[in-house]
Amino acid sequence: MDSDIHTRVVVCDRHPYARLGIRGALRRDPAIEVVGEAADIVELISVAEARDPDVVVLEAQAQHLDKLTHVDAAVVVVVADAESAGDWIRFTQANIRAVVHGDDPEDELVEAVRRAANGSGYISPGLSGELMRLVRTTLPRPLRPVPTHTPLTSREAEVLQLVRRGLANKEIARRLGLSEKTVKFHVSNVLAKAHMASRAQLIASAASA
Incomplete structure (x- = not known):
């Protein structure tokens, strides 16, 4: 290093x-x-x-x-x-x-x-x-779409997929070439569109029913 x-x-x-x-x-x-x-x-x-x-x-x-x-x-x-x-x-x-x-x-x-x-x-x-x-014995199941009343933008969808894989905002920013502030903005938009209060809810919704 x-x-x-x-x-x-x-x-x-x-x-x-x-x-x-x-x-x-x-x-x-x-x-x-x-x-x-x-x-x-x-x-x-x-x-x-x-x-x-x-x-x-x-x-x-x-x-x-x-x-x-x-x-x-x-x-x-x-x-x-x-x-x-x-x-x-x-x-x-x-x-x-x-x-x-x-x-x-x-x-x-x-x-x-x-x-x-x-x-x-x-x-x-x-x-x-x-x-x-x-x-x-605990292999992850396929991701289930997040229900939203307003469609996600392509960038919001990219951010959502990385959030649901457990990545922190800092790492998402590095991967997508964005600022952390921009990533936080997209996460907030996704939460609002999905009517969810936290990242944990987004991640929990990833498991198939």
């Missing part, structure tokens, strides 16, 4: 010493910069708004998962076992880009952050075998 390119990271974990350990692990790559910390997802929302991270490294907390949709960054989840990792993968409302095990070597976490930052996914080798079995 080019040393001039910095990936901005916020660390979210309820334990201060765990956050310290994650900071230490990420120092292995000089192109990764930890710009903030949070103790839970509620605090993470305000920290992410203030620090504008590219990636969030998150302890697999069970509370307030619905609020994670308000964090506009790729998410790397640190889990305790393959079963909990499967639960996170099924949680499609979140911008999950990578999953690592809490006992994995530090290099795995660094690699997960790198992959999440460039838009690709990552599952640490220690989890991959069991997760393949879990994922085979």
Whole structure:
């Protein structure tokens, strides 16, 4: 990775010493910069708004998962076992880009952050075998059209498809060559036309009945 390119990271974990350990692990790559910390997802929302991270490294907390949709960054989840990792993968409302095990070597976490930052996914080798079995039982179903009273423009349709795949506004902007402000404008228009209140509803509507 080019040393001039910095990936901005916020660390979210309820334990201060765990956050310290994650900071230490990420120092292995000089192109990764930890710009903030949070103790839970509620605090993470305000920290992410203030620090504008590219990636969030998150302890697999069970509370307030619905609020994670308000964090506009790729998410790397640190889990305790393959079963909990499967639960996170099924949680499609979140911008999950990578999953690592809490006992994995530090290099795995660094690699997960790198992959999440460039838009690709990552599952640490220690989890991959069991997760393949879990994922085979929860394969995504075809996307169902979003019912609207006013037709979507071609750009709104492009943005909608990327939202329903779990991409954050920042990543959608990069892929479509738009500003984040423009992407937010299109998302707002889609929500209004679909009479929906949140991105989570758009994503949930993607599954066939």
